[in-house]
Amino acid sequence: xxxxxxxxxxxxxxxxxxxxxxxxxxxxxxxxxxxxxxxxxxxxxxxxxxxxxxxxxxxxxxxxxxxxxxxxxxxxxxxxxxxxxxxxxxxxxxxxxxxxxxxxxxxxxxxxxxxxxxxxxxxxxxxxxxxxxxxxxxxxxxxxxxx
Amino acid sequence: xxxxxxxxxxxxxxxxxxxxxxxxxxxxxxxxxxxxxxxxxxxxxxxxxxxxxxxxxxxxxxxxxxxxxxxxxxxxxxxxxxxxxxxxxxxxxxxxxxxxxxxxxxxxxxxxxxxxxxxxxxxxxxxxxxxxxxxxxxxxxxxxxxxxxxxxxxxxxxxxxxxxxxxxxxxxxxxxxxxxxxxxxxxxxxxxxxxxxxxxxxxxxxxxxxxxxxxxxxxxxxxxxxxxxxxxxxxxxxxxxxxxxxxxxxxxxxxxxxxxxxxxxxxxxxxxxxxxxxxxxxxxxxxxxxxxxxxxxxxxxxxxxxxxxxxxxxxxxxxxxxxxxxxxxxxxxxxxxxxxxxxxxxxxxxxxxxxxxxxxxxxxxxxxxxxxxxxxxxxxxx
Numbered sequence: 423x424x425x426x427x428x429x430x431x432x433x434x435x436x437x438x439x440x441x442x443x444x445x446x447x448x449x450x451x452x453x454x455x456x457x458x459x460x461x462x463x464x465x466x467x468x469x470x471x472x473x474x475x476x477x478x479x480x481x482x483x484x485x486x487x488x489x490x491x492x493x494x495x496x497x498x499x500x501x502x503x504x505x506x507x508x509x510x511x512x513x514x515x516x517x518x519x520x521x522x523x524x525x526x527x528x529x530x531x532x533x534x535x536x537x538x539x540x541x542x543x544x545x546x547x548x549x550x551x552x553x554x555x556x557x558x559x560x561x562x563x564x565x566x567x568x569x
Numbered sequence: 570x571x572x573x574x575x576x577x578x579x580x581x582x583x584x585x586x587x588x589x590x591x592x593x594x595x596x597x598x599x600x601x602x603x604x605x606x607x608x609x610x611x612x613x614x615x616x617x618x619x620x621x622x623x624x625x626x627x628x629x630x631x632x633x634x635x636x637x638x639x640x641x642x643x644x645x646x647x648x649x650x651x652x653x654x655x656x657x658x659x660x661x662x663x664x665x666x667x668x669x670x671x672x673x674x675x676x677x678x679x680x681x682x683x684x685x686x687x688x689x690x691x692x693x694x695x696x697x698x699x700x701x702x703x704x705x706x707x708x709x710x711x712x713x714x715x716x717x718x719x720x721x722x723x724x725x726x727x728x729x730x731x732x733x734x735x736x737x738x739x740x741x742x743x744x745x746x747x748x749x750x751x752x753x754x755x756x757x758x759x760x761x762x763x764x765x766x767x768x769x770x771x772x773x774x775x776x777x778x779x780x781x782x783x784x785x786x787x788x789x790x791x792x793x794x795x796x797x798x799x800x801x802x803x804x805x806x807x808x809x810x811x812x813x814x815x816x817x818x819x820x821x822x823x824x825x826x827x828x829x830x831x832x833x834x835x836x837x838x839x840x841x842x843x844x845x846x847x848x849x850x851x852x853x854x855x856x857x858x859x860x861x862x863x864x865x866x867x868x869x870x871x872x873x874x875x876x877x878x879x880x881x882x883x884x885x886x887x888x889x890x891x892x893x894x895x896x897x898x899x900x901x902x903x904x905x906x907x908x909x910x911x912x913x914x915x916x917x918x919x920x921x922x923x924x925x926x927x928x929x930x931x932x933x934x935x936x937x938x939x940x941x942x943x944x945x946x947x948x949x950x951x
Contacts, residue, residue, distance in 0.1 A: 425927065427908070428779050430903040430904060430906060430907065431899065431903060432910075433895070433906040433907045434907075434908045434910065435889060435910050435911065435913075437885045437886050437889055437914055437917060438884065438885045438886060439661060440662040440884075440886040441886075442886060442889050442890055442893060442894075442910075444893065444894050444898070444906065444910070445899065446895055446898070446901070446902075446906050449898055451890070451893075451894040451898075453890055493722075513929070514946060520855045538889075540894070543777060543894050543895055544899050551697055552693075552901075552902050553693065553695050553696070553901050554696050554698075554904060555683045555695055555696065555697040556695075556900065556901045557698070557699045558601065559683055560681070560682070560683045560697045560699070561601055561602055561682070561683075561699075
């Protein structure tokens with residue numbers, strides 16, 4: 423059992439090693455520092471927590487066991503905020519460019535991955551929510567006029 | 570600071586006419602989105618035949634957009650905010666929008682089959698999209714608006730139940746959601762940001778409502794800079810360029826204290842009871858409204874307690890946090906969110922970002938920004 427990004431509700435971007443994630447369902451958004459951003463990158467690449475911990479330990483100055491424990495805590499936070507969801511399987515994928523660059527040089531300082539939550543734009547959804555009707559729900563016409 | 574939505578006042582109960590909409594019972598069948606579009610197009614054609622057509626043309630982000638109004642009831646609602654982009658009809662049109670209203674033309678429209686019945690107490694949108702059609706039903710206590718976009722024909726239909734009941738945020742930023750949908754197909758990104766500059770280059774002002782975008786933008790206009798917008802702009806990457814779309818400014822009513830020079834405009838405002846004041850700047854400042862310029866930097870306004878205004882370098886992620894959530898949460902649906910995030914991230918990677926720490930002396934704001942634009946960079950060693 424692994425986890426995956428809760429697309430399309432969660433949209434994200436990693437920039438200069440840090441991440442931003444927006445939850446389109448709740449209107450909350452999150453910033454994630456460098457360690458957490460690499461964890462997020464691993465989730466997007468469908469890695470399980472063991473492989474993610476190994477990669478974190480390759481890039482950052484941290485023991486792999488500590489990394490694994492803290493990644494699990496961080497993952498619970500992501501699940502709680504519905505930014506990721508459980509899925510049946512996880513598999514490995516090639517090293518990220520961040521890791522390839524970093525493994526050749528000195529390891530980066532480690533810090534516990536954290537999710538910084540912002541709730542100041544939920545009003546946008548509450549005042550003017552957008553409800554998408556997916557193509558298969560929209561047509562054909564039904565006699566009772568309901569979707 | 571309390572967050573102020575760009576659509577403050579939505580959800581406020583207003584009187585609405587007993588117009589209703591036609592029920593499906595006894596109406597023509599619309600088995601597909603294209604069939605539904607055709608039924609509504611016939612309604613427009615009937616209105617156009619009965620009330621005549623008024624045509625207007627606008628150049629928006631280098632695209633020629635033709636607005637065809639059946640009758641004139643929506644003309645004064647839709648056009649004032651985009652009048653600075655008006656052009657003569659030269660025969661080439663990229664996008665045509667047909668507009669009509671229900672009350673003055675006694676035209677009632679059927680809701681699409683997927684739309685829930687009943688009018689909500691607050692504004693909300695239902696969006697449907699397939700390969701060819703995007704349909705947005707924007708309904709609420711003050712008005713109901715149907716937007717239908719045929720992406721294949723570059724043709725849209727816009728119907729409003731009552732033109733007289735359009736709220737200030739619609740009149741200040743007309744056709745926002747429809748243009749967002751069509752322009753993104755043209756690789757033009759609708760963005761929640763202000764923009765000011767000189768002739769060929771300028772800065773974006775980004776951040777949530779209440780962060781100081783409008784105050785800074787208006788101060789720059791009065792201080793001699795060109796004004797592209799205070800709230801929404803259009804962005805194209807490679808190279809980064811901003812285009813103006815609305816020449817309005819939306820301010821809290823007490824902002825008159827900051828801008829005594831605009832006292833007359835505040836007194837003659839069109840929506841005196843609204844929570845925010847919308848000023849139509851093209852009326853008074855037509856020579857200072859810019860159609861667009863190259864983006865030199867992204868500025869993130871922050872209101873401070875200091876007197877002086879200054880710039881401080883911001884990281885790319887700080888800039889994206891200021892820019893992306895308010896844009897995506899206002900404009901995008903789930904199917905558009907990730908692509909929009911990618912476009913905004915590309916912009917943030919391409920130009921430097923700075924915090925604009927706003928001082929209490931408003932007249933300093935344009936001086937700081939103008940100096941920054943002219944010198945080409947901030948002399949902060951970064």
